[in-house]
Amino acid sequence: MSRRAAVLGHPISHSKSPALHRAAYAKLGLDIDYSVIDVTVDRLPAFMASLDAGDNWCGLSVTMPLKAAMVAEVDEVRGAGAHLGVINTVAFEATERGVRRVGHNTDVAGIVQAVRNAGVREQPVSAILGGGGTSAAAIAALHDLGARRVDVYVRDVGRAAEAKAAAAAVGLAIQLRPMAEAAAGMAGADLVISTLPPRAADGLAGELESLPAGSTGVLLDVAYDPWPSRIAEAWVSRGGVVVHGLEMLLYQAVEQIRLFSGADVTADVIDVMCDSVGLSRRGY
Template sequence: MTAGRRRAAVLGHPIGHSRSPALHRSAYEALGEDIEYGAFDLVPEQLGDFVRSIRGEVGWCGLSVTMPLKAALVPSMDRLEGNAALLGVLNTVTFERGSGALRLVGHNTDVVGIVEAFRHAGVARAVAPVVVGAGNTALAAVAAIAELGAASARFLVRDPRRAGEASALAERLGLAVALEAIEGGADALASADVVVSTLPPRAADGLAAELASRPADDGETGVLLDVAYDPWPSRLGEAWEARGGRTLHGLEMLVYQAVEQIVLFTGREDARRLDVIDVMCNSVGLPQRAR
């Protein structure tokens, strides 16, 4: 990356498949912001050295953070803001400079990404939501469905013993919690109006097969957001749409969480303009937003 130039980057492992560089670079060009955006392939054990190095460098305006670093980077922060403090998980880092000191501030824009993906799909309220999985992204999903007015959180999980953080967060937010095994979870999906699948690529294929073999209902089918966007369409998304439901591409969430990162990195509230979002959608092959 170029010394002296404003810069930002995405951190994670593996990182070669990340769409964040395309999203950010297209937005900065549309906004006329001269920010160089790169990528660093890092595992948790490398974070200490990386954070020490950037604390001594100038020009940084932000970091995007993906798996497996969303929780691992938290101890390196000087402060957590908003949803990052609530969830204990971040996906964004900003830099504050004052009185000669540099402070790293953690944020979580995944929650906004999920909420905005559903709202742009016409979902005003989550009445009977289901969250598939219970990892770091599931924490953001819980906060998102709470923001969409949910009174309950029904989880489909592979190992209930590892769902403690997600279920505890739901309870703190006042949601009634139900934990169920992902095997045999097709009935739960069929009765949901809002579903967020937070599992890695192909990890929900068994659930998709169950859903595909289940007799179709006469009732209305809701909206599914599958955050695993590669490969696409996912088998779960195909099974959902075959029943008449609507599937949101995982890149939808990625676009909207990136928009909020760009606002944080640049201070430009106009990064939320539809024409900027359209440019970002074009950069990753998504349809433009409806006017």
């Protein structure tokens, strides 16, 4: 029987995860049917309760706005997800007592690998745009990269609970700052991670373009549709290096595929995954 996997989120039709996963499973010769399922936060408990062990599920990719809500729907959370309270992956593990649903956060590994490939040094002077679920993974990734402190730019400090909880969990000092100060703060950073939704940083791009040109660091924009984003274009125009959001998606998917299938995801598999989404190779 085919095993089943899916990506969950709302909205979800734009997701590139199906292309990445299907390409990998085809290359690996694995019979895993990977689908797209639109699920809201309100509907998540009922959806998870409806999953039947007899349907042969092996994994779920979890995107916004479900990353925090999914924690309550699994039997166990391991690794970074256990500290952050945010997961983007559910692996179904067979045990003597039945199937266990185990949560993971592979976004952290995805961010670290993507920015290292772009030449980010250890202990980067860092900034994050946005304070939601993906910012939690960004904070954990910056901790892994040795950052001493991070400025987190948000529109509403009252909605940055996930960022504050992540910082406390990993022991990284953060300073919450208003988004109005972001352009100037970004200009002096070695590494900026934008966790904002598509087009949400367009106004900030205009502010960046108005600043004097000069050498800048690395920008990872996790929003990959449309691409290039306005903020990515503004960053390049100032001499900076941009990491495509699809690179993060690629490397977090590599970890998911290992968890779902137990397979070794080698360079030739990553090649076909890149081809599936039109992503040029860099450094893996």
